[in-house]
Amino acid sequence: MNKELVIRKRIQSIYNKEREDFQELKEYNDYLETIEDIVFNLVEGIDVTATEASVARYQEENQEQILSSHARKASEKAANLKAQRAAVEPSVEELEAEHEIHGSAERSGGMQYAPSALGHAQPPAVPLQPTPVAQARHVNGDSEGLDDESRRLRTELAAKAGGYVSAFAVRRAIDEAMASIAL
Structure with a gap:
């Protein structure tokens, strides 16, 4: 269970697109299914080298999008923390x-x-x-x-x-x- 959580967290930090990034729901659902397939393969040890290679390739091709998504999430977290502080003061x-x-x-x-x-x-x-x-x-x-x-x-x-x-x-x-x- 712990192994799956670690793998899932790592994969979700790389595959971090949201619904708004897709034009159609089917595309988004296919993207989510791809993520689940990758997590399953890594947890169960099925074709790990090919799966890791595809993750590395995706990460290299989408590095800018990944970094911008991380920056967006960090700014949202900072805004939420600021709002919490305002509510507590x-x-x-x-x-x-x-x-x-x-x-x-x-x-x-x-x-x-x-x-x-x-x-x-x-x-x-x-x-x-x-x-x-x-x-x-x-x-x-x-x-x-x-x-x-x-x-x-x-x-x-x-x-x-x-x-x-x-x-x-x-x-x-x-x-x-x-x-x-x-x-």
């Missing part, structure tokens, strides 16, 4: 809300609740938030083979997709600390 509203939470506690000297009629401090109602995902291994697939930055982005996206907002966690911690002091 906090918005201006989130930063202002977090600043307001920290700033109000500092301005009031730590006590920010007015006593109730019973004399106990009543913390404001804070909506419950899910706990962030510590290690998001599976967000649209496995994270093996990713660098640390991509893994961190996936973890942050998973936490954000789950509804986690750090401002609520900070507010909740402050509220609980103040409630225990006031009692």
Whole structure:
């Protein structure tokens, strides 16, 4: 199984045309069938020398197309990574809300609740938030083979997709600390 995956990955890096590169669907399907025949022959050990020779010949004849396809995929990956970073970075509203939470506690000297009629401090109602995902291994697939930055982005996206907002966690911690002091 592992052998097939290695061979398939190598062949797909060489035979990397997409549907848009063909005028008719039949041509594209024939191209895909050729790829599958090559992979099958290499995995099963059928006429390996002739198959490798045809792959080398194809690679030599289509070197420019292969390189341009690799460049296109790299630029698409960079654009996707940039979009993921933009989605993870906090918005201006989130930063202002977090600043307001920290700033109000500092301005009031730590006590920010007015006593109730019973004399106990009543913390404001804070909506419950899910706990962030510590290690998001599976967000649209496995994270093996990713660098640390991509893994961190996936973890942050998973936490954000789950509804986690750090401002609520900070507010909740402050509220609980103040409630225990006031009692």
